[in-house]
Amino acid sequence: MRVLYVAPRYHTNQTAIMKGWLSRGDEVCFLAQYAGKLEDYTIIKPKVIGYSSFFILLNNLYVKIIKRTNEYAINMRLRYGFPPVGKLYLAMKKFSPDVVITRERSVYSIVVTILCRINGWPVILYNQSPLMEESKKDILHRIMYNLTPKYRITPVYRSKKNSQCKDPNAFFLPFLMEPHISPEDKEYFLEGYINLLCIGKYQKRKNHLLMIEVVERLATKYPIRLNIAGEVSDSFQEDYYKTVQEHLKEHHMGKIVTLYKDLTQAQVFELYKKADLFILPSSEEPAAVSPLEAMSFSLPVISGDDNGTATYIEEGKNGYIFADKDAADLYNKIELIISDKRNIQKMGRKSFELVIEKHQFENYYQTITDIVQQINN
Template sequence: MSLNQYKKKKIAFVIGALTPGGAERVISTLSNGLIDDFDVTIITFKKSKPFYRLDEKIQVISCFDKIDKPTSVFGSIKLNYNILKKVTSIVKSEQIDLLIGFITSANIIATLAAKRNGIPSLISERNDPLKKDIPRFWLILRKLVYPKSDNLIVQTEKVKAIYTSMLNHKSITVLPNPISSDLSQLRKNEAKREKIILTVGRLNNDKRQDKLIKAVNELKLEGWKVIIIGKGPNKDKLNNLIESLNLSDQIEILSNIKNIHDYYMKASIFVFTSKAEGFPNALLEAMHFGLPCISTDCNYGPSDLITDGKDGFLVPVNDQSILVKKIDELIKDDKLKAQFSINAIETSLNYTSKKVTEKWKNVINQHF
């Protein structure tokens, strides 16, 4: 048998940058899990120091050192054409055998770059497919380009059903997100819980952290603190809301937190108030750390993880009174908190890095 037959296949992930975030965490976890079976490269649109740990054997290549935000449609088209040219060139020079895109714009670039190089492409859609704030330019391209990829990977059966009716795609596969193995290793059996309500997520209109702030204001909680971890465009607005309700001593917003496990270990309750999700990494991580969770039952994700009343509470989106009621109930019931904690850990074990990475490996190998 020749040496070439032993040579590992070269795969590359494509994403905007390796900043803090759910998709970035998943790419890092998958890359670390796949490195023994494949030669792994991550192609980013712009240079950024990887926020999550990467195995030293993983190569990261950036298209550009920095990218200025385009000010017009023409500017956006020109920028994305230049990114496509650069990704196509990197794929050729690195002799990549298969491309994997993450998030809409990277999915489109990855599919087109793969076509130009005559190699297969997998694309991974992370968002609510019916989100209203995706620019029309990308919606049109999504409909035209996605079917040209070899496999569209989504995170839940509900999302698959929507894309099946929306796109003429020959192959759509459901693969959930893995829990980072690095994070799993930091979990301790005995946690010293404090009177902390925690939420983790990007500070944007989808995550609706204002709902939690208003619920805390209504509950007038004695001795409890609220920690909101995340960064994003709504940070100032949320801080202003906290100040206007005189809750600055009780609610704190933290950004760029590397030791997220410490917060999962010391909080007593996790509250997730999203109105739209693809698959909620933070909720899964909180459950993995045994946090009793309350989540809105938004379209995709939470109901895949939580069975209401068994391993957490699901509350209707935008029903503030039920959110308040469930937070109050969980705070007052230690027995229920303990039950949710045990059951949440049990549920989360279906999503360990090893189990999910194995599924990804099988899908990747189908295309060689």
């Protein structure tokens, strides 16, 4: 099978999918709108298609002048970015795909969908809207649904909202993850400490300061250390990174908390190896892959309930879910695990078992081929 992905960027969380296709002898091509700063291109290197010249002009005006104080202004390209249609079509035509998987409901994916319909290429939408979501039937949403693929895959099962229903053409496909360190090979409590780990860009919504506040309290009772690793790719993130640094100095936490920035994937994996418990304190997290990465290293995990992949955690078995931005609840959930070191090893084993059971390529492959068959029929 010839599988074509068209997405804003190639994300490292897609590595297991790429490996899965290639191990079967399938051909994979990845067309990206832009290249990420810290992605791992060992398995596959995307071809960057970019945006039309006119959109680049508008985007620069919007990001650098109109919304220059808004750190999220750059995300406008994800929804409204317009491709260089000729360049995009030639790349798609040259590959001649058996199936196209495009990312998000956006102007870019509308163009991709139209090109697929003209050429008879089966096309599937991948986004991170929950499988169980509120039905939106206003005119704008109906137009968008008609212009983008009928069939959809998502790694998110449900949101916190009520009044949800399942689209019969939507399929739940959780993130895939290679197993990295089995419980038998995992070393816990290095240097006599309980080692906590957080990973996420240096942004306010990642709630690093809340995490540090909780660790400061826990450190009076338990021998803990916290490593925080994140990306700093713009001036807004740099400013926030400095804010976190200053907070650590003011609270004399330098010996308990260590900050890392802009690590490679290999360096991040080294942090997973040294950790005993992974915590994702973030808010507004559509679908974080880091808890699943931690599970593949035989770590128990804790996530806020404002994360789309929090459902990958089986509460009380391989971790816990805490109420968003609730420092007291986060404190309690961490203490439930670290108060007895046996919990860490037992839950870490369950995490690894869940990765093997629910996050391997076979289910992904079967679902994609079933959808392609439905489209072709």
